[in-house]
Amino acid sequence: MKNIRVYHVDAFTREPFAGNPAGVVPDAGTLTLPQMQKIANELNLPESAFLLPAEHPEADFRIRYFSPTVEIDFCGHATVASSWVLATELGWLAKSSRIVFETNVGLIPVELETAEGKLQRVQMTQIKPSVKEIALDREAVARMVGIAPDDPDERYPLKLASTGGVHLLVPVRSRAAIDQAEPLFAELGNLNKQHGITTTHLFTTDASSGFDLYTRDFAPAIGIMEDPVTGAANGALAGYLALEKLLPAGEQHHLVVGQGHAIDRPGTLYVTVDTTGQDPVVRVAGAAHVTIAGLMRV
Structure with a gap:
């Protein structure tokens, strides 16, 4: 029997019992993949991150992410949680203000933002965003995510978007409609598995004061009915807004995204979308x- 250090971290919040909980195992180098999956299942959090020695010469750590049922290629909130543990619990902040993670989708650099020597935020640069067409009927999608047929917002296209994982982006007219959504999880899970979709992400510009966007995320295909506050899906959303020319080119855009309020786990994401170069750059x-x-005890 061996003891494994484990942390439970609430990400995208400064308060306990809010935001999105993640497990962090900082010393996972001796664990097998089946052990990682079993630990993630035991923790039973939306995702858990396992830190291993880096293989890439430019990375500080190899990181792998698991939901309770499957390994996933990239998870934003577990990256934030891992960075926070390294900086505040394990002394990383004393030697560097930057961490580079090697993930299944590529290198993810994280900047540690401090004030008066204390960590305030961590900011990850996600991989190059992409969007893809998907032939789905809006009313059928509305039924599966549990909103009314006239709730989808036709000003915005229904598309797949990615900065690592693949997310089905569903534009909705109002925050109230998003809050009242009651998905048909079995059908939605089958749809997502059929198209290789990690999560289905509802979003609206009808956000409360202080926020630019409000979102909600469902992921039954990977064993998570609702992911409270999602760094990967909101990063993909930001990339979609840039690639679909819904944000003006040649500027840096700063968006504040709210999520988790519908399930009493409110969180806040600060998203920068840089459209000054050939490809948009998304930082969450x-x-x-x-x-x-x-x-x-394992």
């Missing part, structure tokens, strides 16, 4: 709170 930032630190 947020804070975190280490809620539990302990040992798991």
